[in-house]
């Protein structure tokens with residue numbers, strides 16, 4: 370069986386890896402001796418836990434949620450499962466991805482070949498994480514220091530491409546292809562001076578034209594390597610095209626733009642506007658979707674709507690005001706009703722009181738509070754941040 374983690378922090382696990390193939394009785398015994406109530410078995414990667422020997426002993430002191438009784442697909446795993454564990458695993462993966470991405474950009478900058486197989490393996494793990502619990506990695510990819518943007522943006526676009534592909538009904542192979550293309554889409558930025566990429570002031574027209582060369586530079590670099598698939602080259606060159614033909618570098622229109630490039634256009638812009646940059650503060654996620662929806666001719670409409678469905682109407686990290694007057698941060702989606710996510714309330718506007726760690730599940734039975742309005746943009750302005 371393929372072990373995907375316990376219902377608790379990975380750090381408390383007897384295993385040094387967050388997920389792996391269980392091959393020995395001893396490993397099962399080690400798992401049984403922990404205090405964890407249950408664990409996850411990924412039936413996509415191994416056998417299903419259909420015998421008594423695979424079951425953990427009952428824990429009388431706690432009433433744990435039931436593990437999946439019957440074989441279930443990883444994609445069908447309970448989206449309200451143990452987020453703490455998933456976050457811990459996703460952080461681990463993110464750290465690994467950060468190292469790989471830095472290597473890729475360093476190699477590219479030196480004009481050396483990058484390890485395509487290593488990139489594919491990383492994307493495979495990102496795809497598995499998204500299939501298990503998309504919210505975990507989708508919330509972690511939001512964490513970026515402005516000066517690390519170029520590296521971390523690659524991981525973010527890769528993750529969102531995989532998640533979007535799943536919403537669009539693409540199969541696993543296609544989702545991974547989209548993810549790999551997203552991972553390498555901006556490799557051309559390795560050939561643009563960092564001083565220009567991180568310039569805090571407004572770019573001159575000439576500087577803007579230099580930055581606009583990154584798709585062609587990345588394409589030329591990847592084309593010179595062995596084993597880079599065509600769809601990666603395609604997305605690298607065309608992720609800044611727009612549906613109405615006003616994009617660059619080829620002014621492609623509509624369906625002339627490949628599916629993966631149309632997907633990348635949405636993921637790329639969303640990550641750019643919701644990230645802190647040296648020259649601007651991050652936009653609120655829900656406000657960003659709302660603004661992007663109003664940009665006529667930029668994105669493929671069907672893909673954009675699937676993207677909203679993927680992230681939620683109030684994506685993770687959005688600031689909202691509840692009917693009760695509380696201001697809250699969206700921390701988890703409710704896939705059954707995207708209008709009722711799980712939030713963390715941090716102020717009560719009416720009483721001006723600061724609330725600590727008040728988690729509110731707006732989708733819970735008997736919950737009377739609800740989102741009254743998006744308030745991210747107003748909140749950002751009230752904090753004196755620049756949009």
Ligand SMILES: [Fe+2]
Pocket residue numbers: 554555583608609637
């Ligand atoms: Fe780009």
Ligand SMILES: [Fe+2]
Pocket residue numbers: 522526554555637
């Ligand atoms: Fe990009």
